[in-house]
Amino acid sequence: MKRWSDIIFKYFGLACTFIGLFLLSVFIYKIISIGIERIDWNFLTNYPSRRPERAGILSAIMGSVWIIVLTAIISVPIGISAGLYLEEYGKGKTWYNKLIELNITNLAGVPSIIYGLLGLEIFNRSLSLGGSLLSGASTLALLILPIIIVSTREAVRAVPNSIREASFALGASKWQTVWRAVIPSSLSGILTGVILAISRAVGEAAPLIVVGALAYVPFVPNGPMSDFTVLPIQIFNWTSRPQHGFLVNASAAIIVLLAITLFLNLIVIIMRIRREKLTKK
Numbered sequence: 001m002k003r004w005s006d007i008i009f010k011y012f013g014l015a016c017t018f019i020g021l022f023l024l025s026v027f028i029y030k031i032i033s034i035g036i037e038r039i040d041w042n043f044l045t046n047y048p049s050r051r052p053e054r055a056g057i058l059s060a061i062m063g064s065v066w067i068i069v070l071t072a073i074i075s076v077p078i079g080i081s082a083g084l085y086l087e088e089y090g091k092g093k094t095w096y097n098k099l100i101e102l103n104i105t106n107l108a109g110v111p112s113i114i115y116g117l118l119g120l121e122i123f124n125r126s127l128s129l130g131g132s133l134l135s136g137a138s139t140l141a142l143l144i145l146p147i148i149i150v151s152t153r154e155a156v157r158a159v160p161n162s163i164r165e166a167s168f169a170l171g172a173s174k175w176q177t178v179w180r181a182v183i184p185s186s187l188s189g190i191l192t193g194v195i196l197a198i199s200r201a202v203g204e205a206a207p208l209i210v211v212g213a214l215a216y217v218p219f220v221p222n223g224p225m226s227d228f229t230v231l232p233i234q235i236f237n238w239t240s241r242p243q244h245g246f247l248v249n250a251s252a253a254i255i256v257l258l259a260i261t262l263f264l265n266l267i268v269i270i271m272r273i274r275r276e277k278l279t280k281k
Helices: 006-037 042-046 058-091 095-108 113-127 133-157 161-169 174-202 206-211 231-239 244-280
Strands: none
Touching: 006 244, 042 058, 042 206, 042 244, 058 095, 058 133, 058 174, 058 231, 058 244, 113 133, 113 206, 133 174, 133 206, 161 174, 174 244, 206 231, 231 244
16 A cells, blocks of 8 residues: 555655646747747847847857857867766776766756856966857866766666676777777767757856856857857847847747757757667667
């Protein structure tokens, strides 16, 4: 017979889930109803303007694309390599392995604004990168590194030991086993964690504001050292304006940002389905 506590927690969890879905649906419906009519070719290809009917998000979209690419280039190789090392080579209870794992666990819970202050001191001032794309991408790379490392470790940990043992039995070295057996078997989980981490970086505004990203950029970035803005900052800028037209623009920009995030998550789902089909074969 089920305990009353189990029944209470079960239905309490269901109630919380339905309430969360309802509130999310209301929010999305409100945003779409306000901003969907504003989305057109001019809105996507115009630069920001003081007049809401002429304002667009071209510079913000291009800045977001630059940030996504640079952040991935910096964080993905380091994060995956660190996760593989900790799970495959660093299992010994040495003091520095414990220190690394403790720091990764703590960094995963640090507020994003702290990363902004860290990036401001290291990349903006010490390395003299200023408020450039490279400075912002490096800051976001630090932000999502713990997520990539943890997801990589979990994906590698899920690989059965029988695969490793079979590889060793065939005469493969430790590196050959990791490169040709462990990584292919865990690739789906690794990529899932990477894309989810990048999806978080796409929606971040606070660290970039601290680093020095601009709220008004009437040009497209042409290199890693260019000044920039991103969609979350552009949305924040518009929501702070008193004119109703800018609120409509902010709603339209939110729809675009949601579309980008959903597209990244769709890539994760497609890769997972394809990987599962290949595994079954």
